[in-house]
Amino acid sequence: MTAETDAATRYFDAIAAALGGLEIFMRDDRSPLYRHGIVAKVVAEYIARLEKSFSCWRNRLGFMESFRISRAESGFPVFQNVLELENDRRSAGQRLAAIPEPNEIRAEMADFILRHKAFPAALQRSMAERLYLEDVDDGSAFGPFTLAQTAKVSVNPKTGRPFYLVHWASFDGAANLPLIYMATVEDSSTPMIKQLVGRDGKLDEGVEIPLPVDGLLNPELAHRFDDFTEKNSAYSLSPATIAVNLDKDFETLHPKQLRRVVLGPFYSAGITEHNSTVAEVLSKVRKVENAWLLTWTIQEVYSKAERPGRRGLFSSEKSTQEFFINTDDLEAARQGVSSYEKHALVPHEAYQALYAAGESEKIFAGYKVHILSKGQVISDV
Known part of the structure; x- marks a missing residue:
């Protein structure tokens, strides 16, 4: 070998x-x-x-x-x-x-x-x-871009609009990171309200929706939505930028929440070189199959209010979302999010090595740590 x-x-x-x-x-x-x-x-x-x-x-x-x-x-x-x-x-x-x-x-x-x-x-x-x-x-691998699916449909009782939970994914070519997106989007288009909302203001149970549905549930906007997500899924775009772009580009779609899961970085002893401290400690782990560390970040931006649209004789403006950015948290402001969570998954033996080396507090500062041990994951360590 x-x-x-x-x-x-x-x-x-x-x-x-x-x-x-x-x-x-x-x-x-x-x-x-x-x-x-x-x-x-x-x-x-x-x-x-x-x-x-x-x-x-x-x-x-x-x-x-x-x-x-x-x-x-x-x-x-x-x-x-x-x-x-x-x-x-x-x-x-x-x-x-x-x-x-x-x-x-x-x-x-x-x-x-x-x-x-x-x-x-x-x-x-x-x-x-x-x-x-x-x-x-069979087409089930993680491709450069995975088209959106609608995973959930419901009705917002306050606005009387149907809303969809839509998800899609991309592998970012510049950062070499897998990215997973989920958006909760309200739809104010008249045909979809008539079709989905019952007289009681709830989701019409008489309408059969075979979830998950490929693409956005609204057929008139599905192709445009696919084009939008493909062009607006780069890691270099903040979640707030993507949400604002979505809000601007579709008159009858109202994004209420956008989540992005960034998988990585991934650290492996003797192979990756992006953190010398992690690499040095992992190289001392006895079993090579346990000498790794996987991190991921969950980013979220949500709408705190909707500014009503205006319709005039000569011009009109669509309603727009006011997205909350947590400016009290410098990292949240830098990421362009309302909130974020950083997670780390590490085998028990590798965690022990990092702890024994006195590096665990520094390496895992700001992370929620999850330890893989005997086929189970232990959190809140």
């Missing part, structure tokens, strides 16, 4: 353990995110997509040697890898047709070993490519 292969194996093992631990945390009903059950459920769906991506990349290394991660910044794969997955997904069906079925390849491998008394490296590469393309072909 070469040094590069060994490092790749350690990286994939570490990120698999981290994402598996994060999924346990999200699905645990004791998790602080579970007070918003649907939020945890949505995030868990995107974690599953990321796990699929890493499974694909691991198989890809069996026949292609190009794989790079952002060692000094995010600790996640560089954007080029995400684009390659997407390109391969588009051509997977055509390429699979040219590769024999797995059983045929296995039979050929056995025959090759018996006849040549050697390892069938070319056939092994064909098998790896076959498994990779089958994995990529």
Whole structure:
């Protein structure tokens, strides 16, 4: 095993353990995110997509040697890898047709070993490519951009408008970070109010809505909404900027809350280099599969009031949201959010090493720390 292969194996093992631990945390009903059950459920769906991506990349290394991660910044794969997955997904069906079925390849491998008394490296590469393309072909990996879905529909009793919980995701090409977005948006368009709001001012139970619905529930705005989210999902845009842009661009859509989950940075001993203190301590962890640290940030901006629109003879103005930015908190103001939470997930052995080195307080200052131990996540340490 070469040094590069060994490092790749350690990286994939570490990120698999981290994402598996994060999924346990999200699905645990004791998790602080579970007070918003649907939020945890949505995030868990995107974690599953990321796990699929890493499974694909691991198989890809069996026949292609190009794989790079952002060692000094995010600790996640560089954007080029995400684009390659997407390109391969588009051509997977055509390429699979040219590769024999797995059983045929296995039979050929056995025959090759018996006849040549050697390892069938070319056939092994064909098998790896076959498994990779089958994995990529189903479209469930975390792509450069994942189109919006409507996960929940209800009615605001104060305004009489239906509102949707919509989510989407992107992999930021500049920061090399996976980003998950969730927005609560009210809809004041007359057709949707007539269709969704009953005489009692509540959601009309006679209307069947097969949730989740691909795209924004309002069919007249769905394509425009997809275009908007694709152009307004960069990490460089603050949540407040995205919310204000959404409010401006759609006359009948009124964003009441926008959440962004930023996954990363990810730290792995001997591989990532973005924090020398963390790297030094993690390198002393006895089991390499426990020598990692995953962080994520949940950002939120919400509307504190709606300024009514004005309709005049010669001009009109749509109603606009007044978003709350917590200027009393310098970090919240810098991020352009009403509030934020920073989280860290770390294996028990790595946490012990950081604690023993006297670095845990400095490294985890401002973070909610969650410890992965024996398949369970312990929070509030």
